[in-house]
Amino acid sequence: MALGKVAVNNLNQAQGSTPEIERKALFIGEGATNTGQLISLNSQSDIDTLLGEDSSEIRDNVLAAQLNGGQNWQAWAAPQTNGYDWTEVVDSAMATVSPEIIALCTPATTSAELTAMYTKAESLRTSLARRVIVLTATPGIDADSQTWSDYEAAQAAITNGVAAYRVGVVPQLHRNNLGVLAGRLCRHEVSIADSPMRVATGPLIGLGDIPVDSAGTELKGATLETLDAARLSVPQTYPDYPGTYWGDCNLLDIPGGDYQVIEHLRVVDKAARAVRLLAIAKIANRSLNSTPASINANKTDLMRPLREMSYSTVFTGQHFPGEIKPPTDDSITIVWASHSAVEIYIKVQPFNSPKAITANIILDVSGS
Incomplete structure (x- = not known):
């Protein structure tokens, strides 16, 4: 026979904010x-x-x-x-x-x-x-x-x-x-x-x-x-x-x-700082493993800093883009190099920004 036991644990999922180093x-x-x-x-x-x-x-x-x-x-x-x-x-x-x-x-x-x-x-x-x-x-x-x-x-x-x-x-x-x-x-x-x-x-x-x-x-x-x-x-x-x-x-x-x-x-450094903290929290955590379900779940988790950096705003019809483009499924790849070593590849994609603008003007006399 046995006596009933209940244990309630607080699990830290590393979902909080990180200190801002930038600026x-x-x-x-x-x-x-x-x-x-x-x-x-x-x-x-x-x-x-x-x-x-x-x-x-x-x-x-x-x-x-x-x-x-x-x-x-x-x-x-x-x-x-x-x-x-x-x-x-x-x-x-x-x-x-x-x-x-x-x-x-x-x-x-x-x-x-x-x-x-x-x-x-x-x-x-x-x-x-x-x-x-x-x-x-x-x-x-x-x-x-x-x-x-x-x-x-x-x-x-x-x-x-x-x-x-x-x-x-x-x-x-x-x-x-x-x-x-x-x-x-x-x-x-x-x-x-x-x-x-x-x-x-x-x-x-x-x-x-x-x-x-x-x-x-x-x-x-x-x-x-x-x-x-x-x-x-x-x-x-x-x-x-x-x-x-x-x-x-x-x-x-x-x-x-x-x-x-x-x-x-600057944008790559910001992503690297945030991803590093998430990666530390995953050391020897078997929830990160080589199964397809684990890889997909951890790709979503590691993509969080990229999603946060990509948030944009539309105000009075004007679009204010985020720091990078929204990540896609191929923005993160997880590869197992051995049974205890994992390699993570992350793609950060900035927006285009015009630094040289050429305006070409023609004269339309077709209605004359």
């Missing part, structure tokens, strides 16, 4: 106030109090980021004294915060520095599963000694031959370009799938004075095109259209690579 930046650079500290910032922070009233690398760029970051902007700043090692600052900060973007305000001047940034970003991905994008400043023009031709050649030499798809380079043409771009990338009313080129986001705010070269010539669109072709990220204007806007945020991917612009990498 958060860590600024590192020289400053004179709160050096050696990691400072939390938002759209209400008093930058003059926290980073000093006097101009400095980090203060000027963080202020520009706050101005361009819109409502709910959030970031961290790590002011440093001269001669600091930015990799040590990153390691220290990573013990407390997890940013999507690391903005290095001290200008890089060599290709080797860019390669080191990529190495560090990959190290964070492989050791801590932290997917970061490094945006670094490069010097602005020396108006006392450089012509625009000299400057173009010097900047192109920095990025020449570098393969580093997690690194973007921003010349400090107006002395705070890095902060302007970082703020624009962190706006909450704009999708991470949107390019900073998006004109509907509005004009740039707080960009510094128009630079001139040693001959007193102002910065022209031709120079911006040359810098963009060298894979640097620069602002731009449109004739007879008020305001200054941005071009692509170029990454140092190889020719033909998938991640030559930042919006492609």
